[in-house]
Amino acid sequence: MNLQPDCFRILVVDDTPRNIQLIGTLLKQEGYQINVAGNGRQALDIVAHSAPDLILLDVMMPELDGFETCRRLKQDAATRDIPIIFLTARSEADDIVHGFELGAVDYVAKPFNPPELLSRVHTHLALKAAREKLQELSLKLSKYLPPQVYESIFSGKTEARIESYSRDLTVLFSDIAGFTERTEKAAPAS
Template sequence: MDYTPKILIVDDNIENLKVVGNILQSEKFDIAVSLNGESAINILLNNEIDLILMDIMMPEIDGLETCRRIKCIDSLKEIPLIFLTAKAQTNDILEAFEAGGVDYIFKPFNRLELLARVNTHLDLFLSKRKLKELYKNRDFVYSIIAHDIKSPFNKITQFLQMLNEGYLDKDSSDYEALLDLLNTETQKTNGLIDELIEWGQLLTNENHNQLQSKHLKPIIDSVITFLEHQSFSKALEIQNNIDEKAKIICDEKSIEVIFRNLLANAIKFTPDGGKITFSNEENTQKVFIQLKDSGIGMTKEVLEKIFENNEFYKTNGTNKEKGFGLGLLIIKDFVKKNNAELKVDSISEEGTTFTVIIDKSI
């Protein structure tokens, strides 16, 4: 499903709101409306808006002053604002630009002109936002390459050098242990590279999502099989209690990546001998897929960091397993790809439950 831009229309004249709203809704935009500046700012602070159309002449706080206030709020100042005005004097237009507007549309409205200006500024804004996200993600990937990939590769090089120079007897236990370490580091690094490639394909739209109806249980079976080596090494019990009839609308590959990362996280933070369970519930429209572990859980502070504030966070598992910190970022991107939601409940020292809420298929 393509992204639908959200537009806020601000005008104290209800007839004007109807005219502009009808034009934009006919083009399938999401519309929010406000009759005054104070209400408009409140809507902007509590919703994700991509473009503002604002009348200049309004009681109490006019459009120009409302625009100035918006541009003083860091989280809102980048949103493009187009003024709706009946004032065509040069000084009025200059004042509108000085206040922070990016364009203006004269009343009475011309449908084609309105849509042309709206689409132009939406394209510019959304492209700019996408570019910022790509730069941010690029820098994040560079930091992973610099540290989390370079570090194990250095270890691998050292191990190979030790083997090549004959420091260890091939029949010794130390030699076998070194081979095991070499194999472990190679697998971990290869896994991280695979995740980076999958994530990069999503970010560059090379791997377009194919939302189709799929049975859920076989997907979870595949995920469990993929990670069975890690679960066996900690003697964990993993149960797939998904209803065999459960079907979801999803992109199968990215859904597997979501649950592979969630399960890897559960394995990492569940002590030896613990239990991990997949289950599901559903209503008429949604399927609620739960992954519950008996692990060490997370504190409220950690949950706020990684789920509410989107801070980069990584830590070691119960057996000192190294974490790359990339999994959650991939999960969030792929959840969005599937028009799904991700929720988490966790109690420190008791365990964590991840819930993926996704569209149901009949």
């Protein structure tokens, strides 16, 4: 699993140019590739053309705020698995809970601590890479496991149950007189 920063593209969504410059510089110094959007609508347009590996999303923006942007991304099957970290000045408990309820993987309040933000970004990118590797493995395993076993492992249900059954079986051992002798003398069929 390659976790080199240059393998990951991060979308920074913020309406304040100074914030974009600060966050962009921080991420670029670590080797991450970045795209930027000034509001939620621009972010949705960028994601529609090229999905990033992670999104850093402000809440308070014109046109389309971060909460609505997150809700739309999580409703779309093509974008629902992109990790979203809210990076915002809104730090009330209700806002944080709402962000997680919408599907964000993390919530960081501004002003932020740069090493902490980088650590969270790296952690969520590593988790995303591990999930993708697990999905790849599960697809390979699906070819070799019986459907019940596959379902019990990858359904996510903690109480998965594999039912078994038995059937009556009769085995007949028989010998045909002189069969071995005849086959040893016979020539192979051509």
